[in-house]
Amino acid sequence: MRDIFRTRRMWRRRGELKPRYDVVVIGGGSHGLATAYYLAKNHGITNVAVLEKSYIGSGAAGRNTTIIRANYRTPEGAEFYRSSVELYEHLSLDLDFNLLFSQQGHLTLAHSDRAMITMAERAEVNQLLGIDSRLVYNDETARLCPELNLSDDVTWPILGALYHPPGGIIRHDAVVWGLARGADRRGVEIHPYTEVTGIERSNGRVTGVKTTRGEIACDTVISATAGWSTLIGDMAGVPLPITTHILQAFVTEPLKPFLHVIIVSSQMHVYISQTDRGEFLIGAEIEPYTTYRGTSTFPFLEYSARHTLELFPQLESAKVLRQWTGLCDISPDYSPILGLTEVDGFLISCGWGTYGFKAAPIVGTTLAELVATGRTPQLIAPFTLERFYTDTLVSELAAAAVSH
Template sequence: MKDVFRQRRMWRPRGELKRRYDVVIVGGGSHGLATAYYLAKNHGITDVAVLERSYIGSGAAGRNTTIIRSNYRTPEGVAFYGRSVELYERLAAELDFNLLFSQHGHLTLAHSDRALITMTERAEVNQLLGVDSRVVDRDGVAGLCPELNLSREVTWPIEGALYHRRGGIIRHDAVVWGLARGADRRGVEIHPGTEVTGIESSNGRVTGVRTTRGDIACDTVVSATAGWSTLVADLAGVPLPITTHILQAFVTEPLKPFLDVIIVSSQMHVYISQTDRGEILIGAEIEPYTTYLGTGTFGFLEDSARHTLELFPQLEHAAVLRQWTGLCDLSPDYSPILGVTEVGGFLVSCGWGTYGFKAAPIVGTTLAELVATGRTPELIAPFTLERFSTDSLVSELAAAAVSH
C-alpha cells in the first residue's frame, strides 16, 4: 500500500547515449521493452539500449484493442499464445504493477455452419493443448452474454460461438509502463525521441546503428517495430514478406457496466468489449489497403456502428467519443516472424498483423533467450523468417477473417 502514496519515479530521465551497448533494441513498445526486461531479469544482460522514435508505447502497444487470448488454430500458435497468456496472468505480480487484466471471457461468434467448423477445429486443437476453449450453441451464447441479440430476424443470425474463458482485456499502457519500469530498474537504458536512421553491418554481421542522436556500436540489434518493421529491416538489408495496413478502433462515452465478455464477429468485422473505465471499445478488421496514413475514416465508424447495433441494439444511443488507427504488419500466413535473419545479430519480431500485443511477454522471454544463448527456443522455431523459403507456413488464416 505504501507505494500508492510515495511519489517514486517510474524510470530514470533519459540520459546521454553511450557509444556502445551489447544489445540495441529498436522500438519502445511492448515487445521491445519486454525483450529488454527479460534480457536483464532472466539473463543478467543489462548493457541494453531501447531506442524509441517517439514516446514509449506510442505505436501499436498503445493503440491496440488490448485483447489477450490463446484460442488459436494451429498447434504452434496455440502453444505460443497459451504460454503468453500464462505469463500475462503473472505479470502484474512480477512487475508489481496492476495491469488491470480483466479475464471475463472471449466469445467468437459463428454466423454460419462453415464458421462453426472453424470454431470446432480451434476448440479441439485448444483442448488437446490444454487451452480452455469450447464451442457453445445459441443457448450457451445467451447464457454467457444475455445482452446479445439472438433473434433470427437479423442479417447474420448467431449460430453458436467459440468460448474462451481465460480471454480478456488488459490495460495496454500499464503493460508498457510496467515493463519499462522493470527494465529501467535493472539497468536497461530507455531512449525515447531517438530514431534509428541506419543499421551498420560488415561481413554479414551487425556492427552498430545510426541514430538521430549519434552512432552506436553493438553486436545485436533487435527490431520490434511492428508497423515500421519493413522500413527498419530495410536499413539492415533484410527483405520481409510483410505488408503494412491500418486497423481502426473507437470508444464510446463511458457507460455503467453493460458488457463483461469480449464479443467478436468475424462475419461482421467487429469486436466489442467494455473497458474498466466504462467505454465500449469497438474495433474492426484491418483495412484491405496498405498505408501508413494514421487518419481514421468515417466509413469505418458507419460500418462498425451498423454491425454493433445488429449485435447490441441497446447501444443505439451510445455515443462515439474518439476513433484512432494503428499500423499492422501483416505476414502471408497471419503468423509472426520471430528471431534470426540472414544478417547475423539482426533479430526481428514482426509480421504480427493484429496479434502482436497478445504475445508481448512470450516474445520478450524467447527473444531474450535467443540473444543470450544464440539458440532459437523451440516455442518460436516454427515462426522463423526462413519458413517462407522452405514452404513451412503456419497458417492461422482459415481461423477467420477477423481475429481479435
C-alpha cells in the same frame, strides 16, 4: 501523506547515448520493452538500450484493443499464445504493478455452418493442447451474455460460438509502463525520441546503429517495430514479406457496466468489449490497401457501428468518444516472424499483424533466451523468416481473419 499525490517517474530520464551497448532494441512498445525486461531479468544482460522514435508505447502497444486469448487455429500458434496467456496471468505480480487483467471470457460468434465447423476445429486443437476452449450453442451464449441480441431478426443470426474462458482484457498502457519500469530498474536504458536512421554492418554481421542522437556500437540489434518493420529491415539489408496496413478502433462514452465478456464476430468484422471505465471498445478489420498514413476513415466508423448495433441494439444512442488507427505488419500466412535473419546479430519480431500485443511477454522471454544462448527456442522455431524461402508457412488465417 503528501507523497501519495506526487507523480513519480516510471523510468529514469537518461542522458546521452553510450558509445556501446551489448544489445540495442529498436521500438519502445510492448515487444521491445518485454525483450529488454526479460534480457535483464532472466539472463542478467543489462547493457541494453531501447530506442523509440516517439514516446514509449506510442505505436501499436498503445492503440490495440487489449484482448488477450490463446484460442488459435494452428497447434504452433495455439501453443505459443497459451504460453503468453500464462505469462500475462502472472505479470502483475512479476512487475509489482497492477495491470488490471480481467479474464472475463471470450466468445467468437459463428453465423454460418462453415463458421461452426471452423470453431469446432479450433476447439479441438485447443483442447488437445490443454487450452480451455469449447463450442457453445445459443442457450449457453444467452447465459454467458444475456445482453447479446440472439434473435433471428438480424442480417446474420448467431448459430453458436467458440467460448474461451481464459480470454480477457488488460490495461495496455500499464503493460508498457510496467515492463519499462521493470527494465529500467534492472539497468536497461530507455531512450524515447531517438530514431534509428541506419544499421551498420560488416561481413554480414551487425556492428552498430546510427540514430538521430548519435552512433552506437553493438553486436545485436532487435527490431520490434510492427508497421515500420520493412523500413528497419531495409536498413539491415533484410527483405521482409510484410505489408503495412492500418487497423482502426473507436470507443463510446462511458456507460454503466453491462457487458462482461468479449464478443467477436468474424462475419461482421467486429470485436467488442467494455473497459473498466465503462467505454465500449470496438475494433474492426484492417484496410485492404497498404498505407503508412495513420488517419482514421469514416466508412470504418459507419460499418463497425452498424455491426455493433446488430449485436447490441441497446447502444443505439451511445456517443462515439474517439477513434484512432495503428499500423499493422501483415505477413502472408498471418503468423508472426520471429528470431534470426540472414544478417548475424539482426533479430526481428514482426508480422504480428493485428494481434501482437497478446504475445508480448512470450516474445520477450523467447527472444531474450535466443540472444542469451544463441539457440532458437522450440516454441518460436516454426516462426522463422526462413519459412518463407522454404515455403513452410503456418497459416493462422482461420483464427486471425478478424483482428483482435
